[in-house]
Amino acid sequence: MNTIPVYKYPAAYTRENNELEQYRASHKANIACRDAIDDAIRDNYRNNCLGSDTAKQVIAEFGFDRTLYVLANTVREKDWDGRIDRKNKDWARTIPVFDDENGFGDNRNLEFIVDRAHPGLVDLFINQARREYLLTQPLTKEDIQSEAARLLRRLQSEREPNSPSGTHFMAQISPDFLIRASTKDQDRLFALLPFKSLSFSALKDRKGIFAFIQKDENRDQPLRQRKPSVRKKLQKTQAEPKSPASSKGKEMEL
Structure with missing residues (x-):
């Protein structure tokens, strides 16, 4: 080089x-x-x-x-x-x-x-x-949110179960996303999708990883919202200025 x-x-x-x-x-x-x-x-x-x-x-x-x-x-x-x-x-x-x-x-x-x-x-x-x-750059929160939204739209757009067995709805996870994703990133993606029966798995004779949900799952659900970090909450609380003592309290001290 x-x-x-x-x-x-x-x-x-x-x-x-x-x-x-x-x-x-x-x-x-x-x-x-x-x-x-x-x-x-x-x-x-x-x-x-x-x-x-x-x-x-x-x-x-x-x-x-x-x-x-x-x-x-x-x-x-x-x-x-x-x-x-x-x-x-x-x-x-x-x-x-x-x-x-x-x-x-x-x-x-x-x-x-x-x-x-x-x-x-x-x-x-x-x-x-x-x-x-x-593809060499780590995923951002926005990237993960975008992929979750894309998968949700794909799963909701099918009229009939589209898995080979006909028992599940499925959507392929972006190959580019998987190249960049760490294990934690995949966990975050999983957590954003709102389905109880959700699973990520490969298919025999087909390349890629797919998101599956059972055919009787309620698909009319929005993405889950990311929970704010506990650490950030604590940092914000510690950074907030304490309210000054009331004038009444000061008069009592005098």
Whole structure:
């Protein structure tokens, strides 16, 4: 893997801080990463489809930081292009990319934009890279709540039991959720779903983990609400200022 750190500051800053060597090395790596993305898209596009592991090979060579930085720079420089999804444009704005002009006023960031591949394929590549990064991140409470809500909607939408035996309603837990989930996360997901007969299990000859409830379970129930942490309650109570003594009490003391 290319281990050169991503240097995000412009050339003017590097000269003032004697960091020109780091700047040049990072800029050169950005250009190499750009070429790797273009090549990966070209080599993995078949039958109107971009291979699902296309982004992985670039990330393996350059890491998440540089790959995402080059992609964000590309999107920011192509903000006018309607072939790039609005969500990816919004994401790119969250990545700091400084304006960087050379002595002639030319934009040096243009030197590492992904420009040989079709913008629509670049957009698909960005989706892959962002997903790969997301899969390395721990789940938040909001992520768990969102997956619970999705499962609830799925279980409630079926008119008839949809398990192979016809005795249960079932819904598949998101594979991406399971990749990121710890045992505690799965327990929290289980606790949010309101069904007494709920179980998580695999199915023979089918990939994945599924949520099952018995067919006679009342499905017209909302998600359970998360109980506030006892520790947070105690901390809040301890932080609350005590009410001042009453004036009557003070008069009695005098």
